Amino acid sequence: DAGVTQSPTHLIKTRGQQVTLRCSPKSGHDTVSWYQQALGQGPQFIFQYYEEEERQRGNFPDRFSGHQYPNYSSELNVNALLLGDSALYLCASSLMTGSSTDTQYFGPGTRLTVL
Amino acid sequence: AQSVTQLGSHVSVSEGALVLLRCNYSSSVPPYLFWYVQYPNQGLQLLLKYTTGATLVKGINGFEAEFKKSETSFHLTKPSAHMSDAAEYFCAVSTNQAGTALIFGKGTTLSVSS
Numbered sequence: 001d002a003g004v005t006q007s008p009t010h011l012i013k014t015r016g017q018q019v020t021l022r023c024s025p026k027s028g029h030d031t032v033s034w035y036q037q038a039l040g041q042g043p044q045f046i047f048q049y050y051e052e053e054e055r056q057r058g059n060f061p062d063r064f065s066g067h068q069y070p071n072y073s074s075e076l077n078v079n080a081l082l083l084g085d086s087a088l089y090l091c092a093s094s095l096m097t098g099s100s101t102d103t104q105y106f107g108p109g110t111r112l113t114v115l
Numbered sequence: 116a117q118s119v120t121q122l123g124s125h126v127s128v129s130e131g132a133l134v135l136l137r138c139n140y141s142s143s144v145p146p147y148l149f150w151y152v153q154y155p156n157q158g159l160q161l162l163l164k165y166t167t168g169a170t171l172v173k174g175i176n177g178f179e180a181e182f183k184k185s186e187t188s189f190h191l192t193k194p195s196a197h198m199s200d201a202a203e204y205f206c207a208v209s210t211n212q213a214g215t216a217l218i219f220g221k222g223t224t225l226s227v228s229s
Contacts (some may be wrong), residue, residue: 004158013227028193033215033216035217040221041222042119042146042205042207042219042220042222043159043205043217044219045216045217048215048216056215058216069207090159091156092159092215094215102220103161103164104161104215104217106151106158106159106160107158108156108157108158109157109158
């Protein structure tokens with residue numbers, strides 16, 4: 001059973017460019033969340049997608065946008081890249097089951113470097 | 116609003132010694148609390164979580180944590196450290212049991228010496 005997968009593993013961009021990161025959730029999961037982890041910091045919640053809609057959003061500017069496809073995979077798009085966007089971007093998946101408990105699983109992340 | 120404070124950015128112990136990683140939280144609603152571990156160049160792995168019920172929670176790799184509402188704490192412990200425990204540990208809080216939209220602390224690096 002494949003876990004959460006992310007692509008690419010590493011990415012180098014220059015300021016002002018746009019980037020797309022991809023995530024495939026763990027089999028059976030329907031909810032995807034994205035986090036940004038700057039060097040030496042804890043992850044920060046960007047947003048969560050369920051049923052192809054953004055359900056929750058953290059304190060991130062509109063330059064950060066996402067998409068979820070019918071197969072539950074997801075993309076994170078960042079426009080007008082800034083040096084401060086350099087970070088490890090983590091994708092996490094879970095199963096939305098109302099009030100029942102499920103565990104969120106994290107992928108290995110995509111390391112984005114902005115020059 | 117919720118927040119997490121991890122006391123001590125770096126903890127060093129000897130192999131076989133007690134591991135204690137401290138976490139305090141702030142939450143306006145009943146919290147759901149989590150500990151994650153991150154090995155170098157890897158994603159996060161769930162160690163344990165507190166949702167409801169028993170306040171002493173046992174996790175993987177011999178770790179456990181106790182939810183103390185009066186102290187707003189959720190400290191992580193392990194009786195005997197192993198070299199393989201060296202990693203970054205994150206405490207996190209969520210408003211839901213699945214642990215989505217997590218608020219993380221800044222992390223504690225655990226070093227284990229022989």
